[in-house]
Amino acid sequence: MSPQADAVPMTRSGRRRRDGGADFTPAFGFSAITSGRHQRRPVALVTGATSGIGLAVARDLARDHNMILMARTLKDLEELAAALEEESGAAVLVCPVDLTDDATVARMTSRIQLDRLDVLVHCAGVEAPGRIDALAPARWREVLDLDLVSVAHLTSLLLPALRRSKGLTVFINSGAGLRTSAGHALYCAAKAGLKALADALREEERGQVRVTTIYPGRVDTPMQERLQAVHAAQRRAEGATAPAYRAADHMTPQSVASAVRLAVSTTMDAVVEDLAIRPSAML
Numbered sequence: 001m002s003p004q005a006d007a008v009p010m011t012r013s014g015r016r017r018r019d020g021g022a023d024f025t026p027a028f029g030f031s032a033i034t035s036g037r038h039q040r041r042p043v044a045l046v047t048g049a050t051s052g053i054g055l056a057v058a059r060d061l062a063r064d065h066n067m068i069l070m071a072r073t074l075k076d077l078e079e080l081a082a083a084l085e086e087e088s089g090a091a092v093l094v095c096p097v098d099l100t101d102d103a104t105v106a107r108m109t110s111r112i113q114l115d116r117l118d119v120l121v122h123c124a125g126v127e128a129p130g131r132i133d134a135l136a137p138a139r140w141r142e143v144l145d146l147d148l149v150s151v152a153h154l155t156s157l158l159l160p161a162l163r164r165s166k167g168l169t170v171f172i173n174s175g176a177g178l179r180t181s182a183g184h185a186l187y188c189a190a191k192a193g194l195k196a197l198a199d200a201l202r203e204e205e206r207g208q209v210r211v212t213t214i215y216p217g218r219v220d221t222p223m224q225e226r227l228q229a230v231h232a233a234q235r236r237a238e239g240a241t242a243p244a245y246r247a248a249d250h251m252t253p254q255s256v257a258s259a260v261r262l263a264v265s266t267t268m269d270a271v272v273e274d275l276a277i278r279p280s281a282m283l
């Protein structure tokens with residue numbers, strides 16, 4: 001369990017009360033972002049909101065939604081919340097939480113007391129390079145826990161609020177969810193599982209909750225840089241040369257945010273079910 005997440009269940013920017021639990025009131029959660037001048041905006045929750053794709057999605061949706069932001073690092077969340085409130089006038093609630101900490105995630109979502117949720121975007125995730133003979137069981141469990149199990153858990157907790165607003169759930173998957181490759185068994189397994197989760201959810205909730213999966217190719221984010229640093233180190237260890245990371249070889253996170261926007265802006269009588277997006281110059 002993350003002690004920080006437990007000590008600071010949630011903080012809304014502009015009202016930076018450190019909450020040990022005693023002075024917490026439900027009004028601090030959902031009602032705080034749906035009252036007064038903010039009440040007409042739909043509500044969107046983005047996980048992994050402080051970096052890469054999630055950050056771009058949060059910035060884009062904050063233009064016309066009130067926001068709930070999740071990631072582990074409180075400082076990053078607070079800085080982002082302040083920027084979004086300034087840029088777009090959105091009301092923002094931040095939830096510092098390790099999404100693999102089931103008990104804290106459950107406690108936090110219940111404390112928000114979400115009446116409705118219009119958009120849920122699952123962006124948090126971790127890369128997992130490595131050949132099968134080099135991956136320990138603990139590593140399999142750690143990655144699947146974040147990239148798959150925590151997504152299913154959070155979705156299940158938020159389904160009542162999503163149903164009340166006939167909301168949309170967006171899963172940020174990957175080309176790796178559709179195609180496997182050597183050296184990526186774990187990540188591909190997690191993303192193939194995520195595809196199955198989204199497809200099953202779409203059928204179970206048809207008519208109540210709309211479900212979109214987005215399959216991005218390479219995106220210029222800290223995750224992609226870390227991944228390519230691992231590959232470069234491997235190549236150098238084998239005596240080969242490794243090309244330097246070039247942001248220009250990738251899509252921008254904003255391109256993926258545009259794909260999310262397409263799904264969000266599709267009218268209620270239709271749903272973008274699956275959308276693959278890749279760098280236009282990629283073979």
Ligand SMILES: NC(=O)c1ccc[n+]([C@@H]2O[C@H](COP(=O)([O-])OP(=O)(O)OC[C@H]3O[C@@H](n4cnc5c(N)ncnc54)[C@H](OP(=O)(O)O)[C@@H]3O)[C@@H](O)[C@H]2O)c1
Pocket residue numbers: 047048049050051052053054070071072073076097098099100123124125126127146172173174175215216217218219220221222223224
């Ligand atoms: N980059 C690509 O090329 C690419 C391509 C296809 C698909 N994707 C997918 O897109 C998603 C986002 O990737 P990205 O490249 O934007 O990653 P990123 O830049 O590394 O951002 C990851 C985000 O997730 C949060 N996070 C990580 N572990 C967490 C945990 N245990 N609990 C809560 N939050 C956590 C991080 O914040 P904290 O560290 O503060 O928690 C951060 O906000 C992932 O699912 C990835 O698989 C990426």
